[in-house]
Amino acid sequence: xxxxxxxxxxxxxxxxxxxxxxxxxxxxxxxxxxxxxxxxxxxxxxxxxxxxxxxxxxxxxxxxxxxxxxxxxxxxxxxxxxxxxxxxxxxxxxxxxxxxxxxxxxxxxxxxxxxxxxxxxxxxxxxxxxxxxxxxxxxxxxxxxxxxxxxxxxxxxxxxxxxxxxxxxxxxxxxxxxxxxxxxxxxxxxxxxxxxxxxxxxxxxxxxxxxxxxxxxxxxxxxxxxxxxxxxxxxxxxxxxxxxxxxxxxxxx
Ligand SMILES: [Zn+2]
Numbered sequence: 001x002x003x004x005x006x007x008x009x010x011x012x013x014x015x016x017x018x019x020x021x022x023x024x025x026x027x028x029x030x031x032x033x034x035x036x037x038x039x040x041x042x043x044x045x046x047x048x049x050x051x052x053x054x055x056x057x058x059x060x061x062x063x064x065x066x067x068x069x070x071x072x073x074x075x076x077x078x079x080x081x082x083x084x085x086x087x088x089x090x091x092x093x094x095x096x097x098x099x100x101x102x103x104x105x106x107x108x109x110x111x112x113x114x115x116x117x118x119x120x121x122x123x124x125x126x127x128x129x130x131x132x133x134x135x136x137x138x139x140x141x142x143x144x145x146x147x148x149x150x151x152x153x154x155x156x157x158x159x160x161x162x163x164x165x166x167x168x169x170x171x172x173x174x175x176x177x178x179x180x181x182x183x184x185x186x187x188x189x190x191x192x193x194x195x196x197x198x199x200x201x202x203x204x205x206x207x208x209x210x211x212x213x214x215x216x217x218x219x220x221x222x223x224x225x226x227x228x229x230x231x232x233x234x235x236x237x238x239x240x241x242x243x244x245x246x247x248x249x250x251x252x253x
Pocket of ligand 1: 052054108127
């Protein structure tokens with residue numbers, strides 16, 4: 001699958017899939033950079049893929065639909081104007097000939113969904129799973145978000161993870177506080193620091209790497225549980241309790 005980032009706002013990535021003169025974009029919060037990219041690469045917009053209702057993911061829908069007549073797929077949420085086909089758990093949808101299955105991943109928002117292509121091992125997960133982090137829990141509960149992340153964490157290790165924000169260095173700085181002796185984490189922090197110094201994206205990651213470094217997928221790590229205890233944040237050993245304590249710690253800044 002040919003997937004390229006289009007930078008938008010301060011730190012958003014609008015992912016563009018392209019094949020044979022056609023394109024699809026994921027979460028176009030802004031139409032202008034998408035139109036510029038379509039023109040530069042002589043591509044016709046076929047489909048807009050939406051993960052959740054936040055404006056920095058949906059703000060470009062109206063203009064892009066008007067300008068290109070593309071179809072829009074996304075969550076079943078009337079707050080999002082312009083959706084042609086609503087998606088729900090287990091639904092299969094074809095985009096540019098690639099078959100994606102829909103995963104419901106509530107927590108960041110209640111309508112949040114992700115799109116997984118098993119043939120190409122690609123995941124578009126919006127603001128649910130980030131490199132070394134996860135989205136803030138605005139609408140759901142910590143337990144709901146933990147279940148959603150666990151669902152994504154069960155995908156094959158080679159799955160490429162395309163999230164919507166370049167939050168990686170801040171996330172990894174926090175992750176190092178939570179799990180200071182994780183060697184994979186330290187190595188990935190160094191690699192991402194170099195990438196950012198060269199202004200390169202740190203996305204995509206992979207599910208395998210996130211399982212190894214992301215504190216929001218590592219609720220069974222003895223090091224994390226120990227850090228929660230020594231910093232007086234420990235609320236129990238269950239996955240939801242460890243996740244919740246780490247998320248609350250991150251929210252405190
Ligand atoms: Zn969001």
